Amino acid sequence: MKFFVFKVRDEFLGIESQYIHRIIDDSKATPVCLTPDCYEGLLYYRGELFDVINLAPFFGYPKKEDVENPRIIILKWANKKMAIIPDDIIGMIWMEDDSEDRTVFHYESHVLRLLNPDDIWKKLMGLFYGPNKI
């Protein structure tokens, strides 16, 4: 199994390579009001719109402000699409997969957690979009 590996703080995370559409570092997401903290903004890339999600706040870490040209990973799966921003990108790795539903692997001396875009999407759909309730 081929994974694309990246880091959010000290965590190693991976996504199956088949979901990776493109990685870009020369575009910025346009911020959108009334969205949750992890919603970095919208990206218009090659005629398509992508919701850009910053993974650090998505996983509950405080957001790093003013990261210059963050690398954006564009994902496409089933008939869905989105883009994510990790803290760091490691690269593509190959893992011998011994069971189909494994979500945790050993990568060098670290634990690598496999993310499923559908799960991220479900969680995003459950977040609140709208004005802050005061």
Next chain:
Amino acid sequence: MDLTKYEKIFSQESDKYLKELDDLLLHVEKDLSNSSLWTEIHGKIHSIKGMARALSFDKISDLCHLIEDWCLKFQQGTSTCSSASVQLIFDGSDILHSLVSKSGRIESLEEHKLYNSIISGFQKSPAEVTNNNQNQPTPLLTASQPRLTSIDHVKIRYSHIEELLGLTQEIQLLAKRFPLFSQDKLSAGLKSWVDHYNTLMKTLYFQLTQLRLMSFGDFADLFQKSIRNIAKEHNKNIYVEILGSEIQADITILERLREPMIHIFRNCIAHGIESPEERLSKHKPTEGRITIEAKSEKENLYLKIRDDGRGINKSLIIKHLKERQSLTDNDINNMNEEEIFNTILSPDFSSARETTDLSGRGIGMSVVAQTIDYMGGSLSISSELGRQTEFTIKLPISLSVIYAIIFTIGKHTLAVPTLNVKSIGRFYDNSEDKTVSYYNLRKYLGIADPEIKSSNFLSLKYAKPTGSSISEGNNLKLLADNIIGNRPLMVLPAGELLSKIKLFSGIGIMENGDISILLDVDNLP
């Protein structure tokens, strides 16, 4: 009623069918007994006839009707087709071309004679028409002066357009990375060159994005054959009417609508439209009618599919609601008509295998509704028992280009369709006039310093929204920090996440590729 618009549509559509007809005739000439080619030819003629009838172009519909009779004979093999028969249909096609261009009128005596002789040709059986026939009409145009049509269209693969879009964007990005382009120390001459280059690139990109739009008429045509085939399966005669052909929509969205639409057609044909005998007994024309209509209203695109069949029996749905979903009379009384009909779209209804008139009405409709829901749209049903059933697909925006006033509030770039804006003005905080209330979105949008007053306002036209805090009257002045201007925007749907925000009606892409959020004026908090 002003028919000019419909006449124009008729002429465009018929021209297309006639071109296709000529191609098919060329093929069938080499394969005279190919019944599937005859079926296709029949289909083209039938479509022209239907449209001509609707506009009372009797000369056209009468001729089409006779040609159809012949086609049917060749399809079923009850008559043998000869090259003379094909020639007569070619002649028929020629005169149809001429009639279509003159809104069904015959203007010269010569043409009149020709028309009559062609008609009398078709009134005979195909076997009676031979090459030596004395009555064979002189072709409308001789071979020495063939009908020349200008080549003004080319076919192009959609992926090719995507490729071009990609390349253009790549060039734009490349330019951004070129150190010289981003430096302030450029000489004035070079700077103006760079600016010019950038503007051209952006315009090129914007123009290319326009290639992704497809006219609804072309899209609806894709279904003609499927509808015909499904109708045949069910032994029904159906005439398809297409309205709103000129409306344009993004090809990627239309592509995703194809399957749901086929499903709806299948439903209309199998369960909506009655058999010719049943229709006759109900004093309806034996030919059922399916209307496919596109409408663009505000930021929404509406696609309606209507059949003039038996309608949906509401009492059967109510029975289902009571028996299967244990709803009380009171619950049902609280439901409006739309909610009752939309029960058909629930997965629960689809799986209900009731052996009633309703069976099948809902099969798979929940899947259709889900697909449309995923696109950020909605599907609703209305019906009149014995008269018609209408499926309405509502999609968030028409996906075409609109003009909008672009402005900023805080760091956000927002837009309101120009149609909704009455005027733009400067706002002075010390304004004496206390009767006008200004509307400040800063706090709602969660922008820091909500009390800061912006320096401009947009005076908006809006329909009084229900449950809104805005006071009566339609003189709403929305405060804005900076007015960027009146710009063309390519509108894209907001996507599943952002469509949760009622205030957004779509995402606008400006000519330079920048993003602005289109506000739904009628949904201001």
